[in-house]
Amino acid sequence: MKTGIIKLIFFSVLSLGISGCISMGTNATGIGQTALPYSGQKYEVVGKSKGQSSSYRLLWFFQVTPTEEMERAVKKAIAEKAGDNMINVCYWKETQIWLLGLGTVKILHVEGDVIRYKD
Secondary structure, X not given: OHHHHHHHHHHHHHHHHHHOEEEEEEEEEEEEEEXXXXXXXXXXXXXXXXXXXXXXXXXXXXXXXXXXXXXXXXXXXXXXXXXOEEEEEEEEEEEEEEOOOOEEEEEEEEEEEEEEEOO
16 A cells, blocks of 8 residues: 555656646736837838747746847847838737746747838
8 A cells, every 4th residue: 555655656746747847827918009119101011920038047046048028029020021010019928837947937929910111
């Protein structure tokens, strides 16, 4: 009986460790008309795009990678469609807590319509 309980505890801990991500949460952060300042120029919509920026904290406290930044996520989304700005922008944050990686990953997501200014 005692060995059965020990095996159950061992396999429970093992499966939790193998699973990796033990918790994940998403928080809606905001909506905006434009991602960058807009001067009223005429534009064409190139298409929808997504961008993200992330950071990793070792042992949930020690910053290993640069902090997630809105500017970096927006630049990636705009560059994906070779545009100049984004309109109808939505952004949200995701937090993943990793047991095996012993830390937290924070991801800032940006999504919107990429525009290109007309000359």
